[in-house]
Amino acid sequence: MKKHLFLFVIVLCGLLMGCTSLSTRKNQETITVTTGQIKAQEQLSEDNDADFIYYRDVVYLFAPDTTIDFSVDQLEEIGEVESAYHDEVELTEISATKLDVGTNVFQLNDVDQLIIERDETFYVYEAIPEG
Secondary structure: OHHHHHHHHHHHHHHHHHHHHHHHHHHOOOOOOOHHHHHHHHHHHHOOOOOEEEEOOEEEEEOOOOOOOOOHHHOEEEEEOOEEOOOOOOOOOOEEOOOOOOOEEEEOOOOOEEEEEEOOEEEEEEEOOOO
């Protein structure tokens, strides 16, 4: 009889603990943070004035001293800046910290660089390497 009572108490405790944690989980919100978002936040924490483009979970930092040779017909337009960068930006969205919404963004053959045109001048943004 004592075995049955002990077993009943153990099963009852297990059920109560399982149901309690299940109902608690329903009320919790899942937050996903990507590597690119972490890199973007690091850039902003190091420099509030950081000038970067966030695109497809990659942070492209403005590289004012970088020059590359290309012709305009080599550029592939990937879109335009859709929003100012914020923590919950969509991965497919192009956002930037300093560029105006509507700024055209181009990519050359090299996937580690994005190029924008402003006032008939081209500017290079280089991807921050992972790791």
